[in-house]
Amino acid sequence: MISLYPTFYHTFQCKANQCHHTCCQKWTIDVDEETAKLYQTLPTPLGEDLRKFMTVDDEGYYFMFSDKQPTCPLRREDGLCRVVLELGEDSLCDTCHMHPRFYKYIEDLELCGVGLSCEESVEKLLATEGDQLLFTIEDDDGEFTAEDRPVLENIFDLLALGINPAICQFTLNHSIHYCQELVTVYKKTEPIDEEWTNQLAHLEAMLSSTTASTTMDLLKVDTIDVSALNKVYQYILYRQIDMLAEYSLESLVRYAFDATVFIALLTHQFGNLPEQIRRWSEQIEYDEDNVAFLFNEYENNNHDK
Numbered sequence: 001m002i003s004l005y006p007t008f009y010h011t012f013q014c015k016a017n018q019c020h021h022t023c024c025q026k027w028t029i030d031v032d033e034e035t036a037k038l039y040q041t042l043p044t045p046l047g048e049d050l051r052k053f054m055t056v057d058d059e060g061y062y063f064m065f066s067d068k069q070p071t072c073p074l075r076r077e078d079g080l081c082r083v084v085l086e087l088g089e090d091s092l093c094d095t096c097h098m099h100p101r102f103y104k105y106i107e108d109l110e111l112c113g114v115g116l117s118c119e120e121s122v123e124k125l126l127a128t129e130g131d132q133l134l135f136t137i138e139d140d141d142g143e144f145t146a147e148d149r150p151v152l153e154n155i156f157d158l159l160a161l162g163i164n165p166a167i168c169q170f171t172l173n174h175s176i177h178y179c180q181e182l183v184t185v186y187k188k189t190e191p192i193d194e195e196w197t198n199q200l201a202h203l204e205a206m207l208s209s210t211t212a213s214t215t216m217d218l219l220k221v222d223t224i225d226v227s228a229l230n231k232v233y234q235y236i237l238y239r240q241i242d243m244l245a246e247y248s249l250e251s252l253v254r255y256a257f258d259a260t261v262f263i264a265l266l267t268h269q270f271g272n273l274p275e276q277i278r279r280w281s282e283q284i285e286y287d288e289d290n291v292a293f294l295f296n297e298y299e300n301n302n303h304d305k
Contacts, residue, residue, distance in 0.1 A: 001108055001109075001110055001139070001140055002108060002109050002110065002137065002138070002139040002140075002144075002158065003109075003110040003112060003137070003138045003139070004109065004110065004111055004112065004135045004136070004137055004150070004155060005112045005113070005135060005136045005137075005138075006113055006114075006125070006128075006133060006134070006135055006136075006235070006238075007128060007134045007135060007136055007149070008124035008125065008127070008128055009112060009113060009114060009136075010136075011124065012101075012114050012120065012121065012124055013120070014120065015119070015120050016079065016080060016081075017078055017079025017080050018079075019079075019118075019119060019120065020119060021118075021119050021278065022071070022075070022079065023099055023100065023117070023118060024071060024072040024074075024075045024081065024096075025065060025070050025071040025072060025075075026065055026070055027065060028062055028063070028064045028065070029062055029063040029064075029065075029072075029093065029095050029096060030060065030061070030062045030093070030094075030095055031054060031060070031061040031062055031063065031093040031095070032061075032093055032094045032095075033060070033061070035091070035092070035093040035094065036054070036056075036060075036061040036093075038091060039051065039054060039061075044086070046082055046083070046086050046087070049073070049074065049082075050074070050083075053073050053074065081096075083096075099115075099118075100114045100115035100116075100117060100118040100121055101113070101114050101115075102114070102115055102239070104241070104242045105242075106159060106241065106242055106245075107159075109155075109158060109159065111155075111238065111241065111242070113235070113238065113239060115239075115281060115285060115286065116232075116235070116236075116239075116277055116278060116280075116281035116285060117278055117281040117282040117285060117286050118278070119274065119275075119278050122274045122277045122278050122281075123274060125231060125232070125235055125277075126228050126231070126273070126274060126277075128231065130227070131226075131227030131228075131230045131231065132151050132152075132230070132231070132234070133151065133152055133231050133234040133235055133238065134149045134150075134151060135149065135150045135151070135152075135154075135155070136148070136149070137150055151168070152168045152234045152237060152238060153165050153168050155238065155241070156168075156241075159241070159244075161244070161249070163249065167249070167253055168234060168237070169230060170226070170229055170230040170232075170233035170234070170257070170260055172215050172216060172219065172224070172226060172229065172261070172264060173214055173215060173216050174214065174215050174261065175213065175214055175215075176207055176210060176212060176213060176214065176215070176218065178215075178261075179203075179207050179215060179218075179261065179265060180204070180207050180208070182258050182261060182262060183200055183203050183204050183207065183262075183265075184204075185258070185294065185297055186200060186258075186262060187200050187204075188293065188297070189283070189284065189287075189290040189293060189294070190287060190289060190290055191283070192282060192283045192287070196279070196283050199266065199269075199270070202269060203265055203266070203269065206269060215261065215264070218268070219264055219265075219268045224264060224267065224268070225273065228273060229260050229263070229264055232259075232260055232263060232277055233256055233257065233259075233260040236255070236256040236259050236260065236285075237252065237253070237256040239285070240252060240255060240256070240291070243255075243291075243295060246295075247295045247298075247299050248299060248302060250298070250302050251295050251298035251299045251302060252295075254298045254301075255291075255294055255295060255298060258294075259280060259284065262280060263276050263277055263280050266279070266280070
């Protein structure tokens with residue numbers, strides 16, 4: 001087994017109550033059976049609350065947050081988690097313990113990372129030096145050393161996928177018509193909230209009224225950190241490489257490229273690049289239906305050409 005990690009992976013640490021966008025809200029949280037047994041037998045006031053807040057049905061155990069109760073009831077007013085404070089981090093259910101980490105497996109490759117819906121993940125990514133996403137690599141046979149720093153192109157090589165190296169580099173020079181089509185496709189995704197819908201409407205109106213002909217003219221590239229966008233683009237490609245089991249390389253590249261252009265457009269209009277990355281990830285990356293919809297859309301467009 002060969003394991004790959006972005007270089008900032010091992011320095012990731014949850015910001016807890018310092019986070020402005022807590023992940024302890026909005027989601028339905030599955031509780032694994034082993035942790036559920038612990039919660040069911042815990043003879044303390046915390047145990048009583050855990051049992052009260054946990055839903056149990058034929059699907060298993062889970063915490064469900066609603067519009068009336070969008071934040072986890074186990075989150076204290078100071079933003080800290082009662083389970084962590086009273087029982088320790090190891091007593092969290094698997095979902096809470098692992099989020100936002102992800103692990104994907106392709107043959108003998110393990111691709112590890114942290115999702116970009118987490119503001120700490122975004123900050124770590126953008127803080128990495130240079131304009132290339134670098135990785136650390138571990139393997140069972142000692143073929144690689146701790147000093148090896150593969151780039152995205154090397155990962156494609158490890159998968160025996162011969163690619164044009166240019167695929168791994170983001171360019172920001174497409175037509176306004178391309179951007180309009182991008183927004184049209186994104187409008188078909190399931191919105192996470194009203195703000196997302198309003199932002200799409202704002203971008204649509206802006207693109208229809210601009211006198212610019214390309215993204216370079218519109219975004220004034222000298223005011224956009226293209227090196228940061230390149231790392232974002234590479235990270236989104238990396239996150240979805242396993243989709244090549246079902247979809248074409250062309251669709252994967254289009255997915256990552258559109259995402260990065262969209263983030264650039266939002267940043268141009270609303271500022272705050274880290275927040276626009278996080279919002280995109282929350283809307284698209286963490287909704288499997290939206291990811292699948294976009295890949296199918298791109299795949300169908302490829303077939304129509």
